[in-house]
Every structure is written in C-alpha cells, then in structure tokens.
Amino acid sequence: DAKTTQPTSMDCAEGRAANLPCNHSTISGNEYVYWYRQIHSQGPQYIIHGLKNNETNEMASLIITEDRKSSTLILPHATLRDTAVYYCIVRLRDSSYKLIFGSGTRLLVRP
Amino acid sequence: GAGVSQSPSNKVTEKGKDVELRCDPISGHTALYWYRQSLGQGLEFLIYFQGNSAPDKSGLPSDRFSAERTGGSVSTLTIQRTQQEDSAVYLCASQAGPLYNEQFFGPGTRLTVL
Numbered sequence: 001d002a003k004t005t006q007p008t009s010m011d012c013a014e015g016r017a018a019n020l021p022c023n024h025s026t027i028s029g030n031e032y033v034y035w036y037r038q039i040h041s042q043g044p045q046y047i048i049h050g051l052k053n054n055e056t057n058e059m060a061s062l063i064i065t066e067d068r069k070s071s072t073l074i075l076p077h078a079t080l081r082d083t084a085v086y087y088c089i090v091r092l093r094d095s096s097y098k099l100i101f102g103s104g105t106r107l108l109v110r111p
Numbered sequence: 112g113a114g115v116s117q118s119p120s121n122k123v124t125e126k127g128k129d130v131e132l133r134c135d136p137i138s139g140h141t142a143l144y145w146y147r148q149s150l151g152q153g154l155e156f157l158i159y160f161q162g163n164s165a166p167d168k169s170g171l172p173s174d175r176f177s178a179e180r181t182g183g184s185v186s187t188l189t190i191q192r193t194q195q196e197d198s199a200v201y202l203c204a205s206q207a208g209p210l211y212n213e214q215f216f217g218p219g220t221r222l223t224v225l
Contacts, residue, residue, distance in 0.1 A: 034212075043115075043202050043216025044154065087153075096167035097209060098144060101154040
C-alpha cells in the first residue's frame with residue numbers, strides 16, 4: 001500500500017512556482033522520498049529523491065521537514081509541459097527497491 | 112542514447128488468448144521491473160528482475176501471469192488465458208543496478224482484451 005497522501009489536483013500559472021505537498025507520516029528511518037511524474041500517455045519520469053536533507057537538481061527542489069513526516073516538491077518556474085500527474089513515493093531500500101505508487105497529484109499549469 | 116523500449120505498443124486480443132509483451136531495457140541495466148496501470152488506476156508493481164532471476168514476484172496477480180528474462184537483457188511478460196480485467200497499460204522500467212536511484216520507464220504496451 002502507498003504510504004503517502006497527496007492532494008488530488010492542483011493548478012498554477014505558467015512561470016510561477018508550483019509547490020506540491022506530500023504527507024508521509026509513517027516513514028521510517030531507512031526510507032527515502034522519491035518523486036516521479038507521468039505526462040499523459042507516457043511512462044513515469046524520475047524527478048528527484050531525498051532522505052532527510054533538502055535536494056535540488058535541474059528539474060526541481062525537494063524540501064523535507066525535519067521530522068521527515070512531510071515534503072514539498074517545488075517546480076520553480078512551471079511551464080505548460082509540466083502538466084502531469086506527480087507521484088510522491090516512500091521507497092524502502094530493500095531487496096527489490098520497487099516503487100509503490102499512490103494516486104498522485106494532477107498538476108495543471110495554466111497559460 | 113536508447114531508452115527502454117517495449118513492443119508491441121498496442122495489443123488487442125480476445126478473451127482466453129495468450130499474449131506476450133516484450134521489454135528491451137537500457138543496455139547494461141541489471142535491474143528490470145514490470146508494472147501495470149489500469150484505466151483510472153495508479154501504477155501497480157508486478158515483478159522485479161535482477162539479472163535473470165526474479166527475487167520479487169509479489170505483484171503478479173495470478174498464476175496466469177509469468178515473466179522471464181534472458182541474457183540479463185530482454186524480458187517477456189506472458190499472460191495466459193487473458194481476461195477483460197487484464198486490460199491495462201503494461202510498463203517496463205530498468206535501473207542500472209539494485210542500489211541505483213532512478214528507474215527509467217518505457218512507453219508501455221496498451222493491452223485490450225475483448
């Protein structure tokens with residue numbers, strides 16, 4: 001079962017920052033937070049991951065609270081191409097490292 | 112470089128027939144995953160391969176589903192005696208190794224069982 005809770009949908013204006021929240025209150029110490037997104041009719045795409053420190057890459061920033069019970073994915077300057085379903089995943093680094101997807105957040109970027 | 116490829120992109124079959132779905136992972140990637148996404152549903156894990164062995168088959172929904180991987184590369188997912196509830200997009204992902212972070216997904220095979 002997915003261990004995360006995300007809003008069903010959000011929207012933001014093109015060029016503005018998109019802040020996507022995720023609750024993972026039952027996360028354990030050896031579990032990472034991953035974000036993937038799925039643009040319509042495509043396979044999911046990796047965005048970013050983190051354990052407890054904030055992370056930034058060319059796509060996004062990930063802010064994880066100090067207690068690790070929630071996180072926020074930030075797309076600093078959203079474009080129309082960022083319209084997608086965004087999945088927050090708590091991933092146990094066990095023997096398979098499989099991804100357990102929840103229902104995600106459908107982000108609509110408005111022109 | 113070449114990403115993960117899957118074939119066919121679309122497959123329409125009749126109930127009761129067997130189907131084979133193929134996944135070509137990124138060259139050199141030792142880890143391979145199969146997922147499926149039913150209409151309006153999220154992605155559901157099916158099976159994981161490390162090399163040619165499948166240490167995690169926990170997501171296969173019934174014994175009609177099986178998968179193999181040969182030469183540490185191509186994988187085939189086989190569904191026997193297909194049912195209408197098998198209709199879904201079947202996604203394959205590869206990962207450089209078990210300790211790597213990013214799974215690279217293919218475009219999927221859309222299976223429709225009539």
